[in-house]
Amino acid sequence: xxxxxxxxxxxxxxxxxxxxxxxxxxxxxxxxxxxxxxxxxxxxxxxxxxxxxxxxxxxxxxxxxxxxxxxxxxxxxxxxxxxxxxxxxxxxxxxxxxxxxxxxxxxxxxxxxxxxxxxxxxxxxxxxxxxxxxxxxxxxxxxxxxxxxxxxxxxxxxxxxxxxxxxxxxxxxxxxxxxxxxxxxxxxxxxxxxxxxxxxxxxxxxxxxxxxxxxxxxxxxxxxxxxxxxxxxxxxxxxxxxxxxxxxxxxxxxxxxxxxxxxxxxxxxxxxxxxxxxxxxxxxxxxxxxxxxxxxxxxxxxxxxxxxxxxxxxxxxxxxxxxxxxxxxxxxxxxxxxxxxxxxxxxxxxxxxxxxxxxxxxxxxxxxxxxxxxxxxxxxxxxxxxxxxxxxxxxxxxxxxxxxxxxxxxxxxxxxxx
Amino acid sequence: xxxxxxxxxxxxxxxxxxxxxxxxxxxxxxxxxxxxxxxxxxxxxxxxxxxxxxxxxxxxxxxxxxxxxxxxxxxxxxxxxxxxxxxxxxxx
Numbered sequence: 217x218x219x220x221x222x223x224x225x226x227x228x229x230x231x232x233x234x235x236x237x238x239x240x241x242x243x244x245x246x247x248x249x250x251x252x253x254x255x256x257x258x259x260x261x262x263x264x265x266x267x268x269x270x271x272x273x274x275x276x277x278x279x280x281x282x283x284x285x286x287x288x289x290x291x292x293x294x295x296x297x298x299x300x301x302x303x304x305x306x307x308x309x310x311x312x313x314x315x316x317x318x319x320x321x322x323x324x325x326x327x328x329x330x331x332x333x334x335x336x337x338x339x340x341x342x343x344x345x346x347x348x349x350x351x352x353x354x355x356x357x358x359x360x361x362x363x364x365x366x367x368x369x370x371x372x373x374x375x376x377x378x379x380x381x382x383x384x385x386x387x388x389x390x391x392x393x394x395x396x397x398x399x400x401x402x403x404x405x406x407x408x409x410x411x412x413x414x415x416x417x418x419x420x421x422x423x424x425x426x427x428x429x430x431x432x433x434x435x436x437x438x439x440x441x442x443x444x445x446x447x448x449x450x451x452x453x454x455x456x457x458x459x460x461x462x463x464x465x466x467x468x469x470x471x472x473x474x475x476x477x478x479x480x481x482x483x484x485x486x487x488x489x490x491x492x493x494x495x496x497x498x499x500x501x502x503x504x505x506x507x508x509x510x511x512x513x514x515x516x517x518x519x520x521x522x523x524x525x526x527x528x529x530x531x532x533x534x535x536x537x538x539x540x541x542x543x544x545x546x547x548x549x550x551x552x553x554x555x556x557x558x559x560x561x562x563x564x565x566x567x568x569x570x571x572x573x574x575x576x577x578x579x580x581x582x583x584x585x586x587x588x589x590x591x592x593x594x595x596x597x598x599x600x601x602x603x604x605x606x607x608x609x610x611x612x613x614x615x616x617x618x619x620x621x622x623x624x625x626x627x628x629x630x631x632x633x634x
Numbered sequence: 635x636x637x638x639x640x641x642x643x644x645x646x647x648x649x650x651x652x653x654x655x656x657x658x659x660x661x662x663x664x665x666x667x668x669x670x671x672x673x674x675x676x677x678x679x680x681x682x683x684x685x686x687x688x689x690x691x692x693x694x695x696x697x698x699x700x701x702x703x704x705x706x707x708x709x710x711x712x713x714x715x716x717x718x719x720x721x722x723x724x725x726x
Contacts, residue, residue, distance in 0.1 A: 227690075239720045241644055244679055245690050246721075403694065406719050410643050502689065505701050519699060521721040524689060 220259070221280050223423055224250035226525070234280075236340045236415065238422035246521065247423045249280045253470050262442065262473045269293070271320075272328055272431035278467060279332050279431070280424050282339045288363050291331045292431050294319050296439035296587070301555035302568075308575050310585040312445070313552070314436050317560045317593040322359040322383065324352035324561075324592035325457070329428035330360050333417035336424035337366065342415030346370050348405035349418075350398050350453075350514050351380030352592050357417055358389035369414070371401050377513060377599050397508060399519045429457045433464030436587050437474050444468075444479050446584035449571040451563045451591055452483045452492050452537070453515045455522030461589075462529050481530050482580065483537035484570035486510035486545060486562075492523045493537035496530050503527065511542045511600045512562040514592060536579050540569040546601055548572065549594060559594030567591070635713045639669055642718055648676035662695060663706035665716050680718075690721040 223232040227245035238247055260277040268274035272292035276285070295315045303311035316325035330353070337345050346369040347357050354370040361368035368389035372381065373396060385391055394401045402419075409419040417425045437444055444465055450458040458481055468474040485493040488510030495503035503523045508516035520526070530537055540548070545562055548569030553559050560568070571588045574580040594601070611617040636656040641649050649655055655672070659665040666687075670677035682688050693700045694717040700708055710716065 239644070239690065244644065244688065244720050399699070400697065403692070403697070403717075403719055406642075407717075505699055507702070519692070519721075521690070 220255050221249050221251045223247040236420045238420055249423050249427050257471055275431055275434050280427050281335050285335050290320055291327045292319055299556050305555050306572050306575050308582045312587045314587055314589045315558060317590050322355040325432055326352040326356040328431050329425045330356040330417060332428035333421045333425035334360055334364055336421050337415035345415040347417045348402045351376055352514055354384040358384045358387035362387040371405055373398055373401055379596050379598055398516055426456050426460055429460035430464035433461035437468050442474050444474055444477055445587045447480045447580050447586040449482045449484055449567055449588045451515055451567045452485050452526055453517045455492055455520040455526035458483055459522055459525045459529055480535040481533045482535045482574055483526055483530050484567040485539040486512040486515055486566050487539040487541050489516045489518055490539040492520055492526050493539040495527050496537035512545055512566050514563045538570045538573050544569045549601055560590040561592040561594050561597040562600050563592055564590040637665055637710050637714050639665055639716045648673050662700055662708050665710055692719045692721050
């Protein structure tokens, strides 16, 4: 049976079958996976999906997986948290957090995109896989490559947080540290993919890789009871995730699995790397690249190739984009942890902080159903919040010492509240 | 040494297979114009109908994105390398 999907140029529409390439050889625009939805409708139903285990593979027919594909382990299937405490704090209602901070196996939404990328790598008979990464993607590639028996080589900026480096090294991947920022690492990887026969998941396998992000969107819709939210707030690095969540929603409408309704898309960036949000706020179609300078390393892409598509989507959906400072990012991480018990990384802090800003400014209605996407775990960027928690003085292991400590704390609290 | 334009493999069918093309231009614009004059088939892949460099083509001068160097008017000198790279962003 022939594939129900193939590569299609996003600009000129030319079809390219299935191959490990990410750009159209006619116009050099990006390629995307295009599906035969009429045939898909006959292959799968909402009921069939609902009967499967709750992870990303339940949506298999909507992903670019070969006929021979067999899932190695669960990926995704993360909680959609009704964030009542956070909502009350922000003066909102109907607020949800999509919690990929606990995505399996490597605790970020990147596990989803690597799932589909490695399925493609196996199809195209690559034995070595890799990526350019600010950390989360490297973690996911290393973990899944180990599970599936690929060799892995990942390329990272040399000054990446140590937690992210260790989180890749532990799985046995080769790590190549580059003296440069992420955009320079990425450009180098484009040249490496050109030269070597490796499956670089976010370079020559990019169209297959990016489809995995749709499952973040499918799950949101299913967890809301097969309905779409009013607003979605999404962090933006390369700009792919926000466009893929939109694609997921469109597909569910096409399949008749959710009622058609408009969804407003809101993009979140750090002020220290805000090419897309700046373009949206200034009404530009083309962004101007930036040199990133932010603690939100996982969003530090100054030259986002999906930027034009993210800008267009945000504008056409009636949404907006915002950015916040590093101080606001840290404050948002703490608020999410203190209200909902979720420890998200800096990208999650960006998204939560921007959501708060958009609600405060009235761009997101307090009454509507809003989903805020938490894309990675806080343990990956502990360095960003360490300064907030200075080491406290230890006490002696005696009851009297604790009583004195408690008295001191209560006195201090009373003094502070006066 | 002349100014060298490095051609990605996807473009080499327009340059008779050459991975590098030497030129003697004084600016990025001049280098790209020399390239498209010598190999007219590559022209529509470098510039769009309005004459701007195509949205999904990144141009680097000695590994720095030319958008940080003032764009096409940026000067080049002998020994410089101009890289053409299809735009591919990564993940996070």
